[in-house]
Amino acid sequence: MEPLEFSDGTVFTERRRLYTASAAPGTRTYGERLMAIGGTEYREWDPRRSKLAAYLANSGKVLPIRKDSNVLYLGASSGTTPSHVSDIASGGKVYCVEFAPRMFRELVVNCKPRPNMMPILADATKPSEYEFMVSGVDVVYQDVAQKNQADILADNMEKFGARYGMVAVKARSEDVSENPKTIFKKAESRLKERGFRILDTLSLEPYEDSHEMIVVERT
Ligand SMILES: C[S@@+](CC[C@H](N)C(=O)[O-])C[C@H]1O[C@@H](n2cnc3c(N)ncnc32)[C@H](O)[C@@H]1O
Structure with a gap:
């Protein structure tokens, strides 16, 4: 098991597969494979189930989430990717915002064994x-599959004073008829207009159709 370059020793690779060291040994969130090596339990991180894993599998080089980061996670669903973020930011907090009640119920169950993961039912x-429930945010991570994804990220980064942001932009949620490349350029321009510097942009294909990860820093 080798630490992934640029991950500050929080993400690991073995035979080109990704892993995080489990912050809740003995538990699975989505049926992932567990591997025990030298007293540490590693959880396989599937790029087909997680856009953050897809970004890293595609050689994404900017991971602003560190061991002690506080992360505001928007669009947490049942907690698949948030659980890996909770492994990465094991010394920080992961505030998980989800607005669909059914997904939220599963999220609550998946947060139980993870003391650093906080479920929040909100829009x-x-x-x-x-x-009132969130403080000291370092990074906003967003995967909400709806319109105005750049502004939602910018609004949350401003509100919570976060330095870094990552957004997995889903082109079809913005406009089904427009070319995805045009949509990604518009999202990048909007984030620049709102005062953010683009640190990286990367297509998530072949894992996710018409999605781009954008990583930004507040200037
Ligand atoms: C693609 S799924 C997220 C998957 C999750 N990020 C993961 O990788 O495990 C998108 C989620 O965003 C939620 N969502 C969409 N718009 C939202 C909003 N405005 N506020 C909160 N959640 C939202 C949806 O209910 C859905 O569960």
Whole structure:
């Protein structure tokens, strides 16, 4: 098991597969493979199930989430990727925002064995509604599959004073008829207009159709 370059020793690779060291040994979130090596339990991280893993599998080089980061995760669903973020930021907190009640119920179950994962039933377009539950955010990670993805990220980064942001832009959620490349350029321009520097952009194909990861830093 080798630490992945640029991951500050939080993500590992073996035979080109990705792993995180489990912060909740003995538990699975989505049926992932567990491997025990030298007293550490590693969880396989599937790029077909997680856009953050797809970004890293495609040689994404900017991972601003560190061991002690506090992460605001928008669009947590049942907790698949958030659980790996909770392994990475094992010394920080992961605030998981999800607005669909059915997914939220599963998220609550998956947060139970992970003391650093906080489920929040709320709409990511209304950060003032969960402001009272969230503090000290270093990174906003967003995967919400809806319109105005750049502005939702920017609004949350501004509200919580986060330095870094990552957004997995889904082109079809913005406009089904427009060329995905045009949509990604518009999202990048909007983030620049809102005062962010683009640190990286990367297509998530072949793992996710018409998706691009954008990583930004507040200037
Ligand atoms: C593609 S799924 C997220 C998958 C998850 N990020 C993962 O990798 O495990 C998108 C989720 O965003 C949620 N969502 C969409 N718009 C939202 C909003 N405005 N506020 C909160 N959640 C939202 C959906 O209910 C859905 O569960």
